[in-house]
Structures are given as C-alpha cells and as structure tokens.
Amino acid sequence: MTPFKGSGLVILTFLVSVLALGAYCAPTYEKFLTQHYNHPKSSVGKKYCDVMMKRRGLDKPACKEVNTFIHDTKNNIKAVCTASGGKDYGKGLRISLRPFTLTTCKHRGGSTRPPCRYSDNKSSRYIVIACNEHGEPVHFDESLLVT
Secondary structure, three states: OOOOOOHHHHHHHHHHHHHHHHHHHOOOHHHHHHHHEOOOOOOOOOOHHHHHHHHOOOOOOOOOOEEEEEOOOHHHHHHHHOOOOEEEEEOOEEEEOOOEEEEEEEEOOOOOOOOOOEEEEEEEEEEEEEEOOOOOEEEEEEEEEOO
16 A cells, blocks of 8 residues: 555645745845845945945845845844843844844835835834844844834
C-alpha cells in the first residue's frame, strides 16, 4: 500500500511548496538593513532621497511610495528588540524607548516608474519595528513624533 494516493500526493506537494515559499518570503535582517539602515548618514548632496532610494534599489520595478532611513548604529537599532531598548507595542511589534534620527522619503507623485523623485523629511522619532527570533529587526512599521 502506498502512503499517498491520488489527491493526497497533490495536497502534500502543495503544502511543501507553501511552506518553502513562506520561508523564502520571510522578512530578513539583511533586507531591513538595505531598506532602512544608513549610519552615518550618507553625504550625497541635496537630493538625498532620490540618490538613496535608487542606490538601495527601492525604485524598481516601481517607485516605493514611502521609505524611512534610520541614522543610528546597528546595535542601537537591534536594542529595540530587547527590554533595554524597546517595549512591546502589540501585534508582534516593539517601540523604541528613545527617539532616533530619521529621514523619511516620500514619492512626490506623478509616474510610479523610474526615474523616481522624492521629498525628504528629517526628524527625531520613536521607531516601531518587528523583530525575528534572533533579536534582529526585520520590519519597520512606523515612527512616532517626539512630543
């Protein structure tokens, strides 16, 4: 007797594919760094967001609408994943205990195809991130103004 017959084999193949795809699509620390880490802040001239979004590949295949760069050390950002640097914010997120220096890039509108044009907003904000099981940030959720 074979363990899988007919549709059982199809279902098993489907489940294995879904699990493999889920692991492949899981956000990573490396992707977080590519999208959000920039310390010290790169000196690229007046068009910081235009240059950085292109340099990080955030303009392909279409212009990313909004992206935030964090100008602090990797260790300080990772600390938000611990009790010494962050606290629970609900839904698997953590909020920093102190503000970070950030630059938020917003697409100016028009075509969503490159070349992309961005406006930039420099600010000091608390960050909200998701962390993986290794205590590394893997998703930037939002930032809250310092009040």
